[in-house]
Amino acid sequence: MSEPRKTIRQMCEEYDVTPRTLRFYESKELLSPLREGQKRLYGKRSQARLKLILQGKRFGFSLEEIRQLLDLYYIGDQQRTQMTETYELAQERLAAMKQQRDELNQTIAEFEKQLEWGADFIANTFAQEAAE
Secondary structure, eight states, X not given: OOOOOEEHHHHHHHHTOOHHHHHHHHHTXXXXXXXXXXXXXXXXXXXXXXXXXXXXXXXXXXXXXXXXHHHGGGGSSTTHHHHHHHHHHHHHHHHHHHHHHHHHHHHXXXXXXXXXXXXXXXXXXXXXXXXX
């Protein structure tokens, strides 16, 4: 019995992506659906890869980084290299995200101070005008 395959429409509905996205991932060699004429059919392998692609994108990995990591699955060492490379790249990405968060927190704090100053300025200006 063959594995259940999903159409492009089913993939789009299940993973909340557009057909254009799936075709783009295919053009970048991230997905390789089976073809029956013009019809694309996605097996378990493609479904699992799409989950990893979407997760990688959410974590900020580039498509090229994702492709390279997915390709390591096939080197025949029980995914040792793939897992090691993924872990190291993820550690780097997490450090970068934390740095971005810290910078954003600092910017937010500065912005809040500016808004507080602006609110005080406006309140004092109206208070002076009312007193006159």
